[in-house]
Amino acid sequence: MNQTEKGILLVSCPDTEGIVAAVSTFLFSNGANIVHSDQHSTDPVQGHFFMRIEFSHPNLLEKLPELEAAFAETASPFSMQWSITATSKKPRVAIFATKEDHCLQELIWRWQLGELHAEIALVISNHNHFRELAESAGIPFYHVPVTKDTKAEATAAHFSILEENRIDTVILARYMQIIPEQLIQRYQNEIINIHHSFLPAFIGGNPYQQAFDRGVKIIGATAHYVNEQLDEGPIIEQDITRITHRYNVTDLKRHGKDIERIVLYRAVKWHLEKRVIVHGNKTIVFQ
Amino acid sequence: MNQTEKGILLVSCPDTEGIVAAVSTFLFSNGANIVHSDQHSTDPVQGHFFMRIEFSHPNLLEKLPELEAAFAETASPFSMQWSITATSKKPRVAIFATKEDHCLQELIWRWQLGELHAEIALVISNHNHFRELAESAGIPFYHVPVTKDTKAEATAAHFSILEENRIDTVILARYMQIIPEQLIQRYQNEIINIHHSFLPAFIGGNPYQQAFDRGVKIIGATAHYVNEQLDEGPIIEQDITRITHRYNVTDLKRHGKDIERIVLYRAVKWHLEKRVIVHGNKTIVFQ
């Protein structure tokens, strides 16, 4: 018996006439009903076009290979980059953390509430602090210590843990270690970091101390994809909070946490719901 | 010689399968290129569907009657309510004001900057205060006094001024008089008011005094279409600002003005750009 399932089609291609008509006609004539659609063009003339369509389809999982084969023909004349995802398959997520719990707590709590479309498959940390927090939520915990001399081994351990657990997405929930290039290349646009400043202000270490020293009146946080340049990957989400001359560095850290956890949560949620398309060093985020 | 012009198609109908495909195919095969599209469904099953499409078309103004006749056939099986607007024709706007200038100033200033897609055709006031302000901006000013005994005459004057000037939209920029029912019925969903509270809190007179008396920690403003029930029309936009125990009623009024003028500006801007669809007592606002 048929059952209605939900799918998401992402499309990215040079802008030209007739894209929406071609795609919507394809979906309609292949039994899919458009539930929501959003699009963006950097410029109708010579620009780039992006589209995200939520659709319902009877027996999507079963028919997916067929649908993909058929769509390839529609996509080809437009030089589309595209993907079709059945939402019944949840992305598998690994969370990296160190010693600050607020981002990890927030993600676990949102996940328990059903607000994150994911399997949180495991937590990895270079410390043992969060074993209980993870395991009491039913999430396997891996302690992978990282020292100057053991970076290669740690990376190897990370790789095998992620591979064995078929991880799709890695969340750095205030993980205070540099991610090696091999990992970044293996998980292109699938590693999300939270930086504790409104980038590009206060790149690098100790951004709250930097903010204090500069005497700013707002502090912020930035969730971004990790690429080879530290703190320079495509930004997914940012937010800020107002501060006053009364706040010392400890106060900044305390208030900053509230921004960090909500900004990371939003970025992760949108990523998992396939709302984010990376284009060059920027993101299109469909709401 | 052909020239590319921009049009906006608004559609509202019961949700069902195939709407997007039908509309986008219609536009494509009639020489229109979709520049931006947004849609909303209250529920894919038994719900109501809304769509706003910006498109470009060679010689739209000339071909509009033809296009409308053709679209009527596409629209009919879906029981669509719809409109096609050529953006080269700017709506004609009348602003009503009394003695507070901040909303009027903001609208005129935005209009001079080219941020409002409108002809501001005239200012009407029950006082003479703003004659110079209006006229120095090149906007005709009409002084129509309103007293208890002259309401009928005032309404008649309003009607004839609006008709003679072919007004499409009326903005009440802190106009402190009740709008008579005939006017509301003549300009259905075309009269926008700014109320100085976050409705439905503090309906009626003196909302800042009410807010002060209640001891709230936020004040706000609400732009809404005017219907027969005072302060109960469909809300287009709202915003707020934080206040503290230090603010007296005068402070509330002063800070409130900043919210009022920006909220009214946004609502007017979106209305003029055909971003707002009224459905029952609510609005869909496409960004």
Add this chain to the structure above:
Amino acid sequence: MNQTEKGILLVSCPDTEGIVAAVSTFLFSNGANIVHSDQHSTDPVQGHFFMRIEFSHPNLLEKLPELEAAFAETASPFSMQWSITATSKKPRVAIFATKEDHCLQELIWRWQLGELHAEIALVISNHNHFRELAESAGIPFYHVPVTKDTKAEATAAHFSILEENRIDTVILARYMQIIPEQLIQRYQNEIINIHHSFLPAFIGGNPYQQAFDRGVKIIGATAHYVNEQLDEGPIIEQDITRITHRYNVTDLKRHGKDIERIVLYRAVKWHLEKRVIVHGNKTIVFQ
């Protein structure tokens, strides 16, 4: 040997000349050093004056009775209401909850981080859901069922639990039951509730449904002291979040939770730090 301790002096009296001089001279000549001071007057002429002073004092706990006796003489000519609190004594807090965990979780988590100046002495609920949550944080849990027929017994149970545990402050963390008048009178301005709307909008039940039906563009939450009138006690804190036509009632509830938990947290934090003075139906909140 002496040790420096921190104290908080709250003062409230009719405004007149010389209050600040009298109080600051008293503190100085009694060995207290003003660390922070804030004040407010509703009106220098005929108004009411409020002051909060943080001070440091060697051996405050030991000298408190002496200091209080001495200050009574300074206070008397000004008709002051006043209190001196040694911050080394933490208020004892009881949290009431029902079935929604976000506010309870937030308070426990903040408390574990050291961000709430309190002993969370116990959690009371009319359901058994949160036993594990409370107990795993080391907080005793009391299940007091409430049915139509057992209200009197439940109130008696509440009273004896609160008295036996020497509770100072009661937090209603989405506790979905009416608080009986005796409890309100016993804990005057010491019971804090979170209401899931920006009061005075949407008083009463189901505020998110009410907000959806009205078509507002912002939703909010309000933390207030509980008095005999439902949802009409003095407001401590409010905040809002923007919504769009895309949000159904479930979405409103989900986004509302984020506001509820942060608004309640702020109000509780400020209350516990003696930053809130109730005056009539309003609050002065010193930052």
Add this chain to the structure above:
Amino acid sequence: MNQTEKGILLVSCPDTEGIVAAVSTFLFSNGANIVHSDQHSTDPVQGHFFMRIEFSHPNLLEKLPELEAAFAETASPFSMQWSITATSKKPRVAIFATKEDHCLQELIWRWQLGELHAEIALVISNHNHFRELAESAGIPFYHVPVTKDTKAEATAAHFSILEENRIDTVILARYMQIIPEQLIQRYQNEIINIHHSFLPAFIGGNPYQQAFDRGVKIIGATAHYVNEQLDEGPIIEQDITRITHRYNVTDLKRHGKDIERIVLYRAVKWHLEKRVIVHGNKTIVFQ
């Protein structure tokens, strides 16, 4: 006959015990009544102390020299930097502008509403665009062209205009020229600039283009005192607005204007009300 006048006392000194008592006793015994008082200490031990007191005094203007002489004795043992200002004397302000009118318009409009405690004595511009705008508000306009070869003459002209008009404060309302060092030194902490980014992000030219290229999700504005380092003076106020992938550089500029004008207005207002104390490269801003 005596009349009550308002004064503002600003104090800045190393923190130690007894400051508040000494100052409040001085005021009380010299016939001044404290209307509002605010203070801040970077650290009670070895820190720096700041205080702002609003007081009322009969015949303040007449008695000011006497009061200052007397306060010098109170201030000396504490090594205070201090000033007493009679608010009946309004600061004289010069506004510099170039070709963008939003900041200039906002300041003039606020001033006409009585929201700026100042005499706007003149507008200076390197272009002639705003002559009518200034003069129709009754403000003298000076056109001082600036070219590569005439910088020295322009600076000389600026100096003599400012001196002749006894200017206290200079506002750079999007004045697109570098301010020469002599002017900065002559008007220490009395020149306020608006930079169109949330500093320290996007220092230098074309910040909106920089923001677009980096793909940020928020843009902002910063009002700061001008010192010798470009865009690095003490920050008075900052604010931001959210943006999306849909905004091109023109959109960023348009939305940015709304932030710029409100941020500059706030900073100017606070400066004129003597709410801002500069300490090193930071500001204390008393609300």
